[in-house]
Structure formats: C-alpha cells, structure tokens
Amino acid sequence: MAPNGNNRYRSKYTLDREMPGAFPGETITRRRFMTATAHTAGAIAAASFTIPALGFALAPVFERVPHHWSIAGPTDMFVDNNYIPVTITTNPGLGEVGKQLVYVRKHNPQLDTDPYDRNRPFIAISNRCAHAGCPVRWVEAAERFICPCHGGVYDILGRRVGGPPPRPLDRFYTRVRNGLVEIGPRYSVNSELRPFSPRGPGEPLDGIGQYLYPAQFDERK
Amino acid sequence: MPRFTPPVPKALREEPPAPTEDPRTQTPTAKAAEAGITVVDWLDERTSLSGVGRWVLFRKVPKGTNWAYTLGSATLFAFLSQAVTGVILAMYYRPEANGGAYESVRHITNEVFWGQLVQGMHLWGASVMIVLVFLHMGRTFLFGAYKYPRELTWVVGVVLLILTMVMALTGYLLPFDQRAYWATVVATNITGTGPFLGPYLADFLRGGPEFTTTTLSRFYAIHMLVVPGLMIALIGVHLYLVTKLGTTAPPWRRPKEATLPEAVKAEV
Numbered sequence: 001m002a003p004n005g006n007n008r009y010r011s012k013y014t015l016d017r018e019m020p021g022a023f024p025g026e027t028i029t030r031r032r033f034m035t036a037t038a039h040t041a042g043a044i045a046a047a048s049f050t051i052p053a054l055g056f057a058l059a060p061v062f063e064r065v066p067h068h069w070s071i072a073g074p075t076d077m078f079v080d081n082n083y084i085p086v087t088i089t090t091n092p093g094l095g096e097v098g099k100q101l102v103y104v105r106k107h108n109p110q111l112d113t114d115p116y117d118r119n120r121p122f123i124a125i126s127n128r129c130a131h132a133g134c135p136v137r138w139v140e141a142a143e144r145f146i147c148p149c150h151g152g153v154y155d156i157l158g159r160r161v162g163g164p165p166p167r168p169l170d171r172f173y174t175r176v177r178n179g180l181v182e183i184g185p186r187y188s189v190n191s192e193l194r195p196f197s198p199r200g201p202g203e204p205l206d207g208i209g210q211y212l213y214p215a216q217f218d219e220r221k
Numbered sequence: 222m223p224r225f226t227p228p229v230p231k232a233l234r235e236e237p238p239a240p241t242e243d244p245r246t247q248t249p250t251a252k253a254a255e256a257g258i259t260v261v262d263w264l265d266e267r268t269s270l271s272g273v274g275r276w277v278l279f280r281k282v283p284k285g286t287n288w289a290y291t292l293g294s295a296t297l298f299a300f301l302s303q304a305v306t307g308v309i310l311a312m313y314y315r316p317e318a319n320g321g322a323y324e325s326v327r328h329i330t331n332e333v334f335w336g337q338l339v340q341g342m343h344l345w346g347a348s349v350m351i352v353l354v355f356l357h358m359g360r361t362f363l364f365g366a367y368k369y370p371r372e373l374t375w376v377v378g379v380v381l382l383i384l385t386m387v388m389a390l391t392g393y394l395l396p397f398d399q400r401a402y403w404a405t406v407v408a409t410n411i412t413g414t415g416p417f418l419g420p421y422l423a424d425f426l427r428g429g430p431e432f433t434t435t436t437l438s439r440f441y442a443i444h445m446l447v448v449p450g451l452m453i454a455l456i457g458v459h460l461y462l463v464t465k466l467g468t469t470a471p472p473w474r475r476p477k478e479a480t481l482p483e484a485v486k487a488e489v
Contacts, residue, residue, distance in 0.1 A: 060425070
C-alpha cells in the first residue's frame with residue numbers, strides 16, 4: 001500500500017495516510033468532517049421549514065374533531081313505521097355545506113330486533129350513500145332508501161338490498177333531552193348493524209374490510 | 222469563362238468614410254438597430270443565451286414530420302392559456318365555502334368586464350388541454366416515439382398527464398356550485414376506498430373527516446400553487462429532453478438501405 005495514497009486503494013485511517021496530527025484508529029479527515037458538517041447544516045436548514053410545512057398540511061389527519069348534539073324535534077314528531085327527514089348542522093359556520101339530512105324514526109320493537117338497537121329510543125339514518133357519498137332519498141311507497149348516483153338501494157333498516165354500496169347506511173347516535181330528540185355523532189355499521197367508528201363511503205366493514213379500512217385518528221373510536 | 226478584372230490598387234482607392242461619419246449609419250433606423258444590437262450583445266456576452274437559442278431553434282427535423290407533430294406545442298399553448306386566464310381569475314376569486322366562492326364566480330361571470338370570456342376560456346380550455354394531452358400521447362405511442370432513447374421523455378410526460386388530471390380535479394371544485402360540491406365529495410370518497418392508506422389520503426385532501434371550508438382552501442392552494450409550479454418545472458425537463466434527443470421520423474418512413482450497417486440490413 002502506497003503511503004501517499006497514490007495507489008487506487010486509500011486507507012481510511014488517517015495514520016496510514018501520514019496526515020499531521022493523526023492518531024491510531026482515527027478515520028475522519030478534516031475534509032470529511034467539513035463535508036459532513038456542511039451537509040448536516042443544509043439538512044437542518046431544509047428540515048426547519050419542511051417539517052413545519054408538512055405538519056401543518058397533515059395535521060387534520062390526526063386532529064380529533066369535536067362533535068355536538070343538535071336538536072331534531074319533539075319526541076311526538078316521529079313515528080315508528082316511517083322516516084321523518086330532519087336537517088341538522090354538522091359543521092357550524094359553513095352555510096349549506098355544513099348541513100346534512102338525517103332520517104329519524106322512533107324505535108320499533110318489530111323491526112329493530114338486532115342486539116345493538118334494542119335500547120335506542122330513536123333510529124337516525126344518514127342520507128350519505130355508503131357507496132360514494134351521494135344523498136339517498138327515502139321512498140315511502142317502496143320502503144326503500146334509493147341513491148340517485150349509481151343505483152344503491154337500502155331497506156327500512158338501511159341495509160343494502162341492491163346496487164354497489166359495500167355496507168349499510170351510516171347512523172347517528174340519538175338521545176332525548178327535555179322531550180326533544182337530539183342527534184349526536186355519526187357511526188358506521190356492518191351488515192349485522194354492529195356499530196363501528198365512522199368510516200368514509202365505499203369502505204366495507206364485513207370480514208376483512210374492517211382491517212383494510214381501520215378507524216381514523218380524527219374520529220372518535 | 223468569366224472575365225478577370227484586376228482590383229484597383231489600395232493607394233488609388235477612395236477612402237471610405239469612418240463608420241461614425243458614414244451617412245448610412247446616421248439615419249434613425251440605423252441608430253435604433255445599432256442600439257438593439259448593443260443591448261443583445263451586452264446580454265449575450267454575460268449569458269451566452271444566443272447559443273442556447275440556436276440549440277433550441279435550429280434543430281434537424283426528420284423527413285416526414287407532419288401536423289401530428291404539433292400536438293405537443295398545442296398542449297403547451299393550452300397550458301399557457303390556462304396559466305394566463307387562471308392568474309386573471311385569481312384576481313377576482315375568493316375561496317370561501319360559506320357562499321363567497323360561488324358569489325365571486327357569479328360576479329366574474331356576470332359583472333366583470335370580459336369576465337364571462339376569461340372564465341369560459343379557463344373552463345373550456347381545461348377540456349381542450351385534456352383532449353390535446355391524450356392526442357399528443359396517442360401520437361407518441363402510435364409512432365413509437367417513446368422508445369430508446371426517449372423513455373424518460375415519456376415518463377415525464379406521464380407525470381405531466383397525472384398533474385393535468387390533478388388540476389382538472391381540484392379546479393372542478395372552485396366554482397362551488399352543487400355539481401362542484403358533489404363531484405368533489407364523490408372524488409374524495411373514491412380516494413378513501415384505497416385500502417389502508419386511502420382513508421388517510423382522503424382526510425388529507427379534505428383537511429379532516431368531513432368536507433369543510435379547509436377543503437376548498439386546500440384544493441385552491443393545490444390548484445394555484447403546488448401543481449402549476451411542478452408542471453412548469455416538468456415541462457422544462459420535457460422540452461429539454463425533446464430538444465436534446467430530437468424528434469423521430471414517422472414509422473412508415475424507412476431509413477435508406479445504403480446508410481444501414483450490414484448487420485441491421487439483414488434484419489430489415
């Protein structure tokens with residue numbers, strides 16, 4: 001090995017390369033140290049604006065959204081064999097965009113036989129189709145929810161009976177306060193009407209679906 | 222045979238006027254031309270841009286080049302048109318979900334001088350650009366112009382196609398009428414149907430689990446700032462590659478047999 005480094009192979013040890021002030025085992029030359037310092041300084045400078053910018057843009061994915069209860073109407077306004085459409089405000093201060101239509105019905109022991117709905121006094125079904133989020137309409141004569149976009153059809157419990165939706169219509173928590181029905185946060189259900197945290201449209205909840213589309217950080221579990 | 226006339230000896234020749242005294246250089250047009258040359262020379266001495274200009278403009282073009290080869294330039298022109306009209310629209314547009322956006326677009330269309338024209342150019346120009354992009358892509362594909370050594374030009378072009386689609390998607394929301402709103406609801410929900418990452422991507426696009434005023438601001442920023450910058454940079458790369466590698470002859474033109482090496486000749 002040539003001591004001056006003229007050989008193709010240059011030792012990584014400063015001692016082998018006869019550098020002034022070298023000591024055994026040292027590999028960092030002054031040039032390598034300067035290069036690394038310059039790169040580190042550049043990386044810190046770039047990160048100092050990239051990280052805040054990324055955090056700023058990505059924050060909504062992780063931020064928990066507060067929910068509130070809105071009044072649907074007096075308890076005697078609703079019946080147990082038909083849906084009454086109620087407009088609630090899900091996002092205040094957004095005008096028409098922040099409003100949503102909810103179909104509300106009194107609990108019916110003949111219909112709501114599944115174990116999850118036995119104790120709910122009122123059933124509130126979201127009008128957002130579980131396929132692509134279009135607004136569904138309750139057709140009383142057919143006792144079906146029908147979506148105008150791609151032909152999704154749901155029965156009176158919101159379970160899919162036709163078309164592309166992968167799961168039943170979403171529901172809302174309900175409660176009764178001072179004789180008024182109040183609508184709370186949204187939740188999603190699978191085909192057995194088992195409640196899950198709210199999911200986006202098009203995300204199935206049966207079988208492997210609940211693992212492929214996990215609960216979101218920004219929604220209450 | 223041409224008759225040979227010997228030149229007049231130097232000593233007997235009439236002395237030409239100095240350039241500063243020549244009456245031909247004293248006319249206003251000559252002075253203006255001289256000033257222009259001085260300015261261009263000054264710039265060229267410092268930037269060497271004239272070489273770049275020659276490199277870009279005086280290229281060899283294969284025989285058989287036809288009108289189909291202008292589709293790329295047409296797409297570029299559509300992009301420039303979108304950029305200019307978009308900047309003008311941004312002077313009047315307000316990205317407010319609470320009625321402000323719709324109201325500002327209504328104001329542009331109905332009240333601003335030539336507003337309907339500029340808004341219409343931007344709206345229809347978007348469709349024109351999509352059509353031109355696909356025609357340009359079809360020409361490249363059918364003529365085999367994506368083959369070696371132009372693969373990178375094709376890849377950059379595909380990224381530009383995707384960015385054009387992103388522009389179309391984000392721009393669709395900005396008028397903020399019923400169609401814009403529901404199209405974006407459906408589009409973000411389709412994003413959410415990708416397994417594992419989809420729901421997070423949809424939340425990122427919407428700026429939360431539901432469509433809010435943040436969604437409109439986000440789409441506006443992506444439409445105005447993020448994607449145009451990327452597109453301008455990538456169009457630069459695309460044009461550099463086109464200039465560097467040159468264009469291809471149409472596939473129906475065969476090279477002259479005499480110019481082919483023996484090994485290739487056997488295959489043709």
